[in-house]
Amino acid sequence: MLDLKFISSNKEAVAEMLRKRNQASLIPEMESLTVHYNARNEVQIKCDDLRNQRNTTSKKIGLIKMSGGDINSVSNEVKAINAEIAGLEQEIGQYDAKIDKVLYGIPNLLDEKVPEGKDEASNRVVRSWGEKPAFSFPALAHWDLAEKNGLIDFKRAVKLSGARFVLYRDAGAKLERALINFMLDVHCREHHYKEFIPPFIVNEKTMTGTGQLPKFKEDLFKLENYNYYLIPTAEVPLTNIHSDEILNEDDVPLYYTAYTPCFRSEAGSWGKDTRGLIRLHQFNKVELVKIVKPEDSASELEKLVNEAEKILQLLNIHYRIVALCGGDTGFSSSMTYDIEVWLPGMNAYKEISSCSNCRDFQARRAGIRFKRKSTGKTELVHTLNGSGLAVGRTFLAILENYQTQDGGFSLPEVLKKYM
């Protein structure tokens, strides 16, 4: 979330951001924050003053009692003050509730480099790498290749669970596992990430820390009768590892990675990408998370993209890097680069990684700070996250890009030792 004081003194900048995100409808709510905030403070000042009176008078009572005096009248005086305090506290609570409701729903500020635009049509291609493969035959889509080669059992997955689930089998399961190990090895050995296996189920506070809750509850799977949610990405547990902590300056930057399955309800995407491996309720992903000093986050984002795209370079698959426009940038992110991989079978580029700089937005929600030595002050860290990469989509990119005329496919060189 944004700093309440910042919003109050920069309303126009926040409104500008909301317009750029195509969410101008939030502007009146945002502006109401200042009103509530000021009103709240007035009550707070009154309340603090009364509490001060209460505290000093109460202390006097202790002294009076010790010297054997009568405390009745003073005691009644304090009771009257307390009644007044109770009323004011209730008022403050009401203001806080109103403020939080709005504040937790306001998206992050956008980096000035973010392109203008309402939706993905305005995303800007920054650069690309490699070449589209030239086939002398019509390229098959990955679902056909997966079926033909016995890598995935789509039908039985439906029997087991339903639509948008897959059952990897034989070499398919092995390839998926090989990719996970390959990605983790590259990031740990070459990019110096620390590896984790986090819980796949987290609580409400953790989901709030990274921004999934309260606003995007319908995108999550929630466990019945528990206040637990299935993680939609390892970004959630990894980023929250240090929630409510004050780190030493020497501890940062932190580079964390984890493989986890990711669970998404995909509410609102009925009919989209119903075939194959593009959009699933459960998919595998290797995630990269960085916790860094504010002055480093911009350059760390560029590095993060490089680390993620390294995987595709090693697999030798063509892709392009896209800077998301304002309307397409996620709630918690100030700036996002997508890596879009080329899929010859689908004749399209598809997102395979999303790398975001969340700056202090998540850090403020989750309470992740560090103590700066030169000033002795605590400051919010900046957090970044990126897929490195979505495993299932990498799987299908390999199938489509490495397919052969006979309907089979070959294996990228770097994966051979993992199979």
Added chain:
RNA sequence: GGAGAGAUGGCAGAGUGGUCGAUUGCGGCGGUCUCGAAAACCGUUAUACCCGAAAGGGUAUCGGGGGUUCAAAUCCCCCUCUCUCCGCCA
């Protein structure tokens, strides 16, 4: 699942109704000493909010929520989590 114990500042660990935001130790930071370091000694060291130009002042916070009281880290209730023993179990 049964029985018991516990949750206090970066960490360890005192504190059972008032002068306690909290003894002390360790760690951190600054200093004295030293060529330098260690040791020793001295000082300092929580977070958030509010008022203030600042100095400074106020308020809240001892796992979370509620209650008793003029007054709660301390008493009562509920919840969460941790530990020990027993049972079950990958």
